[in-house]
Amino acid sequence: MKQKIPGFGVTAWAGLAFLYAPIVILIVFSFNSSKLITVWEGFSTDWYRVALHNDDLKRATSNSLIVGLGAMFFSTLIALPTALAMHGQRKKFPGQQLTRHLIVLPLLTPEMVIAIATLSFFTAIGLSLDIGNVLIAHIVFCIAFAYLPIRARLETIPPSLFEAAADLYATGWQVFRHVTLPLLLPGIFSGAMLAFITSLDDFIITAMVAPPGAMTLPVYIYSMVRRGITPEINAVSAILLALSMLLVLASYLINQKKPA
Amino acid sequence: MKIRLLIAALLLTAFCSSTAQAKNEKLYLYTWDTYLAPQLFEKFEQETGIKVITDIYSSNDTLMAKLKAGAAYDVVVPSGNYVPPLVAEKLLQPLPDGLKEFSQGMTKNVQKPDYDPGYAYVLPLFYGTTGLAVNTKLVNEDITSWRQFFERPWGEKPSLGVLDDIGTAMDLASLAVKKPFCDNSPETFKALRALMLKQKPFVKVYGSTGYSERLAANEIPLQMAWNGDVYKVRQQNPRIKYVYPQEGIELWVDNFAIPANAKNPGSAKKFISFMMQPENAAEYSVAAGMMPSIRSAFDLLPEDMKKAPEFNIPEGTIAPPAMTCPAEVVNAYSKIWSELTR
Numbered sequence: 001m002k003q004k005i006p007g008f009g010v011t012a013w014a015g016l017a018f019l020y021a022p023i024v025i026l027i028v029f030s031f032n033s034s035k036l037i038t039v040w041e042g043f044s045t046d047w048y049r050v051a052l053h054n055d056d057l058k059r060a061t062s063n064s065l066i067v068g069l070g071a072m073f074f075s076t077l078i079a080l081p082t083a084l085a086m087h088g089q090r091k092k093f094p095g096q097q098l099t100r101h102l103i104v105l106p107l108l109t110p111e112m113v114i115a116i117a118t119l120s121f122f123t124a125i126g127l128s129l130d131i132g133n134v135l136i137a138h139i140v141f142c143i144a145f146a147y148l149p150i151r152a153r154l155e156t157i158p159p160s161l162f163e164a165a166a167d168l169y170a171t172g173w174q175v176f177r178h179v180t181l182p183l184l185l186p187g188i189f190s191g192a193m194l195a196f197i198t199s200l201d202d203f204i205i206t207a208m209v210a211p212p213g214a215m216t217l218p219v220y221i222y223s224m225v226r227r228g229i230t231p232e233i234n235a236v237s238a239i240l241l242a243l244s245m246l247l248v249l250a251s252y253l254i255n256q257k258k259p260a
Numbered sequence: 261m262k263i264r265l266l267i268a269a270l271l272l273t274a275f276c277s278s279t280a281q282a283k284n285e286k287l288y289l290y291t292w293d294t295y296l297a298p299q300l301f302e303k304f305e306q307e308t309g310i311k312v313i314t315d316i317y318s319s320n321d322t323l324m325a326k327l328k329a330g331a332a333y334d335v336v337v338p339s340g341n342y343v344p345p346l347v348a349e350k351l352l353q354p355l356p357d358g359l360k361e362f363s364q365g366m367t368k369n370v371q372k373p374d375y376d377p378g379y380a381y382v383l384p385l386f387y388g389t390t391g392l393a394v395n396t397k398l399v400n401e402d403i404t405s406w407r408q409f410f411e412r413p414w415g416e417k418p419s420l421g422v423l424d425d426i427g428t429a430m431d432l433a434s435l436a437v438k439k440p441f442c443d444n445s446p447e448t449f450k451a452l453r454a455l456m457l458k459q460k461p462f463v464k465v466y467g468s469t470g471y472s473e474r475l476a477a478n479e480i481p482l483q484m485a486w487n488g489d490v491y492k493v494r495q496q497n498p499r500i501k502y503v504y505p506q507e508g509i510e511l512w513v514d515n516f517a518i519p520a521n522a523k524n525p526g527s528a529k530k531f532i533s534f535m536m537q538p539e540n541a542a543e544y545s546v547a548a549g550m551m552p553s554i555r556s557a558f559d560l561l562p563e564d565m566k567k568a569p570e571f572n573i574p575e576g577t578i579a580p581p582a583m584t585c586p587a588e589v590v591n592a593y594s595k596i597w598s599e600l601t602r
Contacts, residue, residue, distance in 0.1 A: 035496060123329065208329065212288035212333045213288055213313040222318075223293050223315075223318050224316065
């Protein structure tokens with residue numbers, strides 16, 4: 001019963017072109033030898049060299065990576081037990097339904113609201129941990145992103161596996177160590193990746209919360225824009241894009257492994 | 261195993277950054293995106309051992325918001341018209357003794373600025389003008405008046421570039437209708453509104469971002485522009501000319517200031533003194549492509565900068581300084597502006 005919709009292919013390709021042409025142009029112009037991003041002058045990798053020698057850019061990048069990796073690690077660490085607790089295997093606890101919604105609330109709340117709330121909270125308690133402030137803010141909103149893939153994965157695991165393990169006198173820890181964790185690994189990994197990418201991408205919260213010297217890459221690039229966008233920005237964006245794509249690819253490959 | 265490695269890596273980065281902090285003094289500079297001079301900052305570090313950490317902003321409002329949120333920068337660079345509100349909000353601390361002396365070497369355009377005549381809170385760093393950039397490849401007529409920018413002949417295609425800085429755009433429109441800046445009178449508002457609405461069909465872009473690129477790429481024949489940007493664009497496209505219309509131009513000044521909750525005010529003082537030395541001020545001017553406030557620094561500039569029309573305000577040019585308008589005027593301006601950009 002395969003039905004062919006006329007014009008489907010053309011529409012799909014047009015859609016893809018519409019989505020990806022700007023990115024392709026961005027990458028092409030990162031190899032432009034001209035100072036302008038709109039006029040092509042010739043091929044050169046100079047802008048990559050300029051970008052790699054820009055200390056401020058390097059600092060912003062390392063800030064982004066520190067925050068991104070930190071937020072990825074801690075938010076996954078919090079999201080994993082949360083997902084296990086929320087999953088129906090255990091006894092229900094009072095307010096479970098409410099908690100379920102609360103966890104994903106950051107996904108639904110406008111980012112600006114979180115940003116202002118976080119900023120005023122940090123100011124109120126006088127928290128000043130330099131880049132730690134940004135890290136904490138990121139961990140909080142990354143938890144939801146790390147949590148969702150883990151929970152989704154958890155739901156695909158048949159409960160009979162846990163029951164079988166329990167039947168064979170496995171302790172709670174053993175069940176977790178030898179059954180739950182290996183099966184959950186792809187979910188944990190994609191959760192972690194999602195948290196990392198979300199943290200790397202974040203602009204609004206970081207721009208509001210960042211104390212002196214803790215600017216991340218997106219905030220830095222944004223502040224640079226008025227000076228005129230040189231292909232240096234393109235080069236940095238291309239590097240960042242390559243990095244993100246590698247991560248997405250890795251997460252995809254790992255998720256290909258179906259549960260046994 | 262992997263997780264253990266990750267923890268180790270995290271701890272290591274935390275450790276490294278904390279030891280680096282302990283080693284030397286730091287100065288947190290929050291400045292305009294165009295005011296970075298890594299080599300000069302490095303020279304300062306070699307002389308004083310103080311490392312300059314820079315964050316950048318591209319609007320005074322961003323700076324103000326960040327300071328209000330309590331960010332502890334040591335040195336900031338607000339424009340003159342933002343100094344009174346910053347002082348009123350108690351976001352700046354008075355300049356320490358030993359910095360005011362530099363005010364004696366200031367060039368006449370920034371002497372006793374009306375936003376802080378006694379140099380109590382700020383010290384001028386760079387100054388510049390907002391005028392009109394003309395692409396002589398695309399424009400044949402001789403542009404001498406703002407009228408030629410605001411009132412285009414009927415039937416012409418939209419081609420003008422207007423900066424989307426409301427205060428600046430309104431200042432220049434005020435010049436065109438021969439009214440003072442921030443004039444709080446209904447007739448002036450009416451005249452400004454009429455002028456700008458009449459210009460609207462001929463405007464291609466209301467925007468400050470990327471206008472240099474559009475100028476350089478011969479996309480815009482007439483563009484409201486900042487002198488420093490035009491100087492840089494002219495290096496790429498010699499057909500661009502900076503014009504001082506007969507009604508005048510807007511003068512603005514960017515200043516060094518020390519925020520009220522700066523953590524290293526001592527380093528801040530050292531930094532500002534360093535930057536006020538004529539040879540350093542000149543080097544900074546070259547890096548930023550701006551006019552130094554220090555008179556003797558101008559003489560140390562390279563010839564092409566000293567002679568550049570962008571950096572030499574012709575004798576007798578009307579050049580009133582940009583101001584912070586009272587709230588009613590700001591509201592009236594915003595109303596006109598929203599009609600334009602709707």
